[in-house]
Amino acid sequence: GDQVEQSPSALSLHEGTGSALRCNFTTTMRAVQWFRKNSRGSLINLFYLASGTKENGRLKSAFDSKERYSTLHIRDAQLEDSGTYFCAALSSGSWQLIFGSGTQLTVMP
Amino acid sequence: AQTIHQWPVAEIKAVGSPLSLGCTIKGKSSPNLYWYWQATGGTLQQLFYSITVGQVESVVQLNLSASRPKDDQFILSTEKLLLSHSGFYLCAWGGGLNSDYTFGSGTRLLVI
Numbered sequence: 001g002d003q004v005e006q007s008p009s010a011l012s013l014h015e016g017t018g019s020a021l022r023c024n025f026t027t028t029m030r031a032v033q034w035f036r037k038n039s040r041g042s043l044i045n046l047f048y049l050a051s052g053t054k055e056n057g058r059l060k061s062a063f064d065s066k067e068r069y070s071t072l073h074i075r076d077a078q079l080e081d082s083g084t085y086f087c088a089a090l091s092s093g094s095w096q097l098i099f100g101s102g103t104q105l106t107v108m109p
Numbered sequence: 110a111q112t113i114h115q116w117p118v119a120e121i122k123a124v125g126s127p128l129s130l131g132c133t134i135k136g137k138s139s140p141n142l143y144w145y146w147q148a149t150g151g152t153l154q155q156l157f158y159s160i161t162v163g164q165v166e167s168v169v170q171l172n173l174s175a176s177r178p179k180d181d182q183f184i185l186s187t188e189k190l191l192l193s194h195s196g197f198y199l200c201a202w203g204g205g206l207n208s209d210y211t212f213g214s215g216t217r218l219l220v221i
Contacts, residue, residue: 048208097155097204
């Protein structure tokens with residue numbers, strides 16, 4: 001079935017540095033959404049993309065449906081960016097949002 | 110603005126007891142509604158979705174059922190809880206054409 005492979009599972013960054021999270025899809029997806037988990041465990045929407053790229057502050061996301069991947073770039077990481085990030089892809093022809101397994105980001109001083 | 114409200118916030122229930130979790134969406138007409146579940150240490154997976162009142166589609170069988178009695182209400186329930194039902198339940202709306210998903214604050218369930 002449709003799968004979403006998210007990497008890395010854990011990432012440590014020093015303040016001020018940056019990196020990228022990636023999700024690969026086993027099939028063509030029609031959209032992707034990136035979330036961050038809040039302190040209660042619920043999901044805060046970061047980006048929704050049907051194609052192309054979007055940027056918001058120090059975060060930037062890209063989605064390539066044809067190449068079957070999406071990325072979330074974090075630049076100038078701050079301590080408050082620490083947390084768990086998820087990607088989720090919308091399966092073509094269905095209402096099913098398929099989640100990646102998450103990336104635990106730790107930003108260190 | 111649209112708001113999504115889930116209740117209860119948390120529950121501790123005995124095996125074999127019934128369960129009812131609720132979700133209401135305000136400020137949005139005829140939303141697509143979803144239930145998601147995450148076991149401890151597991152991945153979020155979609156359980157049910159509903160496009161309209163009275164219609165619910167099951168995605169994963171977990172001995173749970175869902176109903177949509179009103180346009181703005183989505184209910185998740187079971188007559189008899191299992192230990193394996195423990196976890197975190199999230200309600201969401203959205204997902205139409207070019208529409209993102211918005212999640213509720215979740216219900217944490219512990220079955221003992």
